[in-house]
Amino acid sequence: MNGAQAGTNGACTATSGVALGGEGLRTITDAWERFSAGTESVEGVRPEILMSWYRCREEYEVDPHLDRAPAAAEVGAHSIDHDVVYAELGGMASTAAREVDGLDGLVTVADPAGRVLGTWGSRRIVHLAADSNLAPWSTWSEWASGTNGMGTALESHRPVMVRGPEHWCRGFQGWSCAGVAVRDVVTHDPLAVLNISCWQNPLSDAVLPWLAKVAAATEAKLRQRAHHSGTLLAAAFADARVPPATPLAAVDLVGNVVLANNEAAVLMGTPADTPAYAPAHRWTPQFATLPRLARHAVERARKDPDWKGATQVFVPFLGASVSVAVHPVFTGPQVIGVLLAFGAADGSAPPEAPPEPAPGPGHGRPLPRVVALREDRWVLLDPREIRFAESDHNSVWLTTDHGRLVSATRGLDRLEQQLGDKGFLRVHRRFLVNLGRVREVEQGFKGALFLATDARTRETVPVSRRHAPQLRQALGL
Template sequence: MNDVHRLGPTAATPYRDTVLAAWERFVDGEDSVPGVRPEVVVSWHRCREQYRVDPLLRAAPVAVEQIDHTLEHDVVFTELGGLAASVAQDVDNLSGIVTVADATGRILAAWGNHTTLGRASDSNLAPWYCWSECAAGTNGMGTALEGHGPVLVRGAEHWCQAFHNWVCAGIAVRDVVTRAPIAVLNISCWRTALPDATGAWLSQAVATTRRTLRSRARDSGTALVAAFTQARARPGIALAAMDTAGKVVIADETASVLMGVPALTPAIDPTVRWNPGLPDLIGIARYADRQAAHNPDWVGATQVFTHLADEPTPVGVRPVFVSGRMVGSLLSFGVVEGDQVGELEAPARPRVPQGARRRIVALRENRLVLLRPSEVHLAEADGNDVWLSTDEGRLRAASAGLDRLDDDLADAGFLRVHRRYVVNLDRVREVERGDKGELSLVLDSKAGDRVPVSRRNAPGVRRALGI
């Protein structure tokens, strides 16, 4: 750990005092906590409002006994374990420990200073226990599983008071195709600051593992293209190959028009695969993955809305396997053979406790702003950031990535109208049609925001607005 990479401000006494005072107010129900890092405030909000974690929890709960790891996940755990063991001596010298946990926050193994390991066991910071954010509140492992990149949590930034003497930093390893977490690597110290190089070491360790996953994903992309090429021998069928995240690897001329992607242009690498902007495909991909896990011979049939028609198009779904592992599906448009999929599940959303009010979390500097959906006009992507046009002005969304916000608000009257925009349909005042038939939405905001509608999203917008 020789490279310098800071994860956040130094743990100076004034900051510790500010955070502790803010934590006490937030636990008592206040929302204004100036002086606390925004990513910590957002995590606190999840712990208090969404997960209902007891801030007086003394120890992490026992992990659920379930084995659902794939061979690919086992490889990741082994690689991370080797990396953790290699740095164990450095961590021992810091009186710290290093842990590896799975995607649910279950600690699989721990290395490091024996005295610190013993102290950690008092809080169940040890194998067999769960440190997801919904189980143990804001902490390095659990909060890293909620986001991307290294996460530092120090002292009173932990949601649970019993963990305020710990400093920890974690980073998640994510599937390069679905972006779902696979594992998390974490370093923890007792009342001792982590070295500046911690973030760099964590990032480097994950990059090493990610290279393995990306190579495997490229092989899967090649296999999908090969399956597509073989299946094209059947004439008269519009055909596409889709990965397990609902992204297109290759499509023929007809399917490319239906899906709004380039024709016969392979996208082998997972970072450049085509996103057709059809939410139904995500549900199909997940449903096919579950069915194929129980029955490798499963073939399904359903209907999806495409970019050309106002009515759904029949589509057949046939999983593609490599060495017994499903890597994607072949989609045959116009085909109705196979088990009827029926109503597909929407992308999974975090569980909201009964009686909890729907809120959209935004940030104004380091202040948390809680908005009702009706107060938000639109969301606009700006790289990884999302900006909200609201009755309170322009605010940065706490959630990173427009796709996640789109999923969370799909049942609250919001609709993806463009790759950069999600709009509150209740705030649409006018629909403008251009000379070439293109659509724009004018919102009832003070600024009269005007939002373009992409060609591929126009049919869905027309259906939603009844025009």
């Protein structure tokens, strides 16, 4: 047994620093009762748990008396990296399950949306967990099921433990659980989460370092793959057909520079002709619009492999905007980055720059416009082009026929006032939906609802219980 495997031995055995005594249990239970009733501040709760409680109460509006996790929405497409991680974590979960067998321990693997993909444990504990819907195709993200090992790990960049009454939902407080998210080494977005739960037993403090080792070992394999993607981006850079002296750069999925020629390096403030294959070695460009441009291009290319685009970006070195042609780079079906060919500061396009794609559906009789931002440009949207809006603190992201854009209107409440008479309805603390773009209404567990839009690729929006009656009335359900 290696060190990581040994770390699970006795995972459900109490040790100092982790086990909650009777007084600790009463303190947290009392704090939970006051906080779930609306008290603004409580003492005796770990900061990471209290932050999760705030998210569950204020942002996600999770019912603290929930006793079963909701059913998961349909799973969409995922990348090869997800497959690699799922296979790796599945093997580790099977090993861990043998270690906690007989200790009422359950091991789970979930996807980045908190949807459980598999469970490992004794027949008894698997059956017991199913009573709470702690089973495949249920959702344990924080927004669906409150503070818990899987959902809270997805919100964190380190392993987390949730003990008994620290769970936001009363129905799950018989469990103690610890989870860790494995993250993409380039984007740092979660790919999957591994979780160990024990029923009416405390977890030992050996669990967290074991989970950290598992995540580190899995991410090391992802770094090898990302290094190979860096070499492929550099090869695409070398093969690019652009006239001499054209500023050219290859950037990864988040806009970090893998390779740039002399002309592009001057604009971006990075070294020239110096490949940076490994994600940790890649260069950060000196203008803030590039990460948004890269993410936008990657999102468009994933939906349409033939997509190419052109736009303008503001370059601080020049104090002016320059045009840039954007060419996604693929390995098989996966986007690994983009090539950027910069044009002139007067706005003229670089050679062979493809045009921005034609606007999607939704044009017709003029309506008041919604203003959004794309890099350093204003985008004027017909409200019918917006499928839904999602708040991220005070920023609002619009999912539109032209991609995902940030709204110029700050705050979802203000945008709701702006769009309330144009067929939009607030369905969740975080979501505002264009009812005219809703194609299907999915029913989950205990009346939970999800809205599927008319997008070509499947996308769903959760409906909170508070807003469900108004939605049903609006749709005549």
